[in-house]
Amino acid sequence: MARPGRIKPPMGHDNAWWWEQAAKGVLAIQRCTKCQALRHPPRPMCGECRSMDWDVLAASGKGTVASYTVLYHPQFPGFEYPLIIVLVDLEEGTRITAELSGRTCRARWSMSSSPGWRPKPPASRANPTLARPWPIC
Numbered sequence: 001m002a003r004p005g006r007i008k009p010p011m012g013h014d015n016a017w018w019w020e021q022a023a024k025g026v027l028a029i030q031r032c033t034k035c036q037a038l039r040h041p042p043r044p045m046c047g048e049c050r051s052m053d054w055d056v057l058a059a060s061g062k063g064t065v066a067s068y069t070v071l072y073h074p075q076f077p078g079f080e081y082p083l084i085i086v087l088v089d090l091e092e093g094t095r096i097t098a099e100l101s102g103r104t105c106r107a108r109w110s111m112s113s114s115p116g117w118r119p120k121p122p123a124s125r126a127n128p129t130l131a132r133p134w135p136i137c
């Protein structure tokens with residue numbers, strides 16, 4: 001019997017574009033075109049100036065692990081436990097939360113080094129997910 005896959009991430013008008021970029025291997029960050037504030041996760045309005053105008057920049061993938069946690073429970077289908085979840089300060093100036101793979105032997109990492117940040121091939125086309133991004137060792 002096949003094991004269940006990951007739960008489909010919520011995708012709507014405000015964040016589907018991010019998942020589309022991720023599927024292309026791009027770590028996209030939303031930027032307010034009025035005040036240049038970066039924000040992640042994607043949302044319709046700038047938290048700094050309340051502008052609804054934005055564009056996207058492709059993050060370098062370089063950053064520093066600011067914090068982490070190890071999750072044992074609750075366990076959801078499609079993940080391998082324990083999960084290491086990191087809070088990363090991207091060099092562009094915003095933060096992102098991600099699953100970490102590999103050994104945690106250093107605090108700096110790079111998306112540009114192979115295999116780096118990559119989207120997981122979806123089990124089905126309707127369920128794109130990110131797979132063990134940011135191996136850092």
Ligand SMILES: [Zn+2]
Nearest residue numbers: 032035046049
């Ligand atoms: Zn703004």
